[in-house]
Amino acid sequence: MKTITFIGNGNMALSIAKGLKNNYKIEVVGRDLGKLTAFENALGVEIQKHLLDNFDINDKTIMLCVKPANVEEISHKLQGTAKIIYSVLAGTSIEKLQSNLNTNAVVRTMPNLAASVGKSMTTLTGDTAFKDEALELLGAIGATRWLGSEKEIDIATALAGSGPAYLALVAEALADGAVKQGLKRDDAMAIMRGLFDGFGTLIQDIHPALLKDGVMSPGGTTAAGYGALEDGNVRSACINAVESAYKKAVEL
Secondary structure: EEEEEEEEOOHHHHHHHHHOOOOOOOEEEEHHHHHHHHHHHHOOOOOOEEEEEEEEOOOOOOEEEOHHHHHHHOOOOOOOEEEEEEEEEOOHHHHHHHHEEEEOOEEEEEEHHHHHHOEEEEEEEEEEHHHHHHHHHHHHOEEEEEEEOOHHHHHHHHHOHHHHHHHHHHHHHHHHHHHHOOOOOOHHHHHHHHHHHHHHHOOOOHHHHHHHHHHOOOOHHHOOOOOOOOHHHHHHHHHHHHHHHHHHHHHH
């Protein structure tokens, strides 16, 4: 069974590892053995644990999950040359990774937190020699999409990488709206979850505009609610959210 070496043990690393643990051996490198043990407990399988200082990455397949600002710092703590580095660092260019870390190849990848349940929407770009391997590896945690440039993956980061937070806001707000009108909180949450589950299936094959038109009858309840969303500039706010997140990714 192939080993994937995670450098970093935060939430994204854990989410990806949960998706990979059944098909790959997991090795995790971090600064604190206590946190590495907590990672292992949360993952639910035995892992190889290593401290960062002087760790040898020679010929390893690396999943880089540290903060973007820490790339230069960790470069001084690693030895050897990696076979391939898969980086999940938002806004961190291939050029910066190659100039700081010794590796034969780099693929930038942006999963999201749904990786932990095998439902990530993961975008990738980088060394095309590793395209097939990258799609297979990240395909273990959900859907994948190879993109043609780093600009595109920065935009995709703003959509799919940050998207769960946007949808969580919408989900919470819709449930709050139902509670405001008198529905019990538990009922509102159960209904909201069912809504998102069904919608997630429908949107795979039907254009959003057609879904909307199929629900909105003339002068009906959906039209009234939809009008309120347009009055609140929800469409514009979503567009601006992606733009702001993309600009931030470029700044990092």
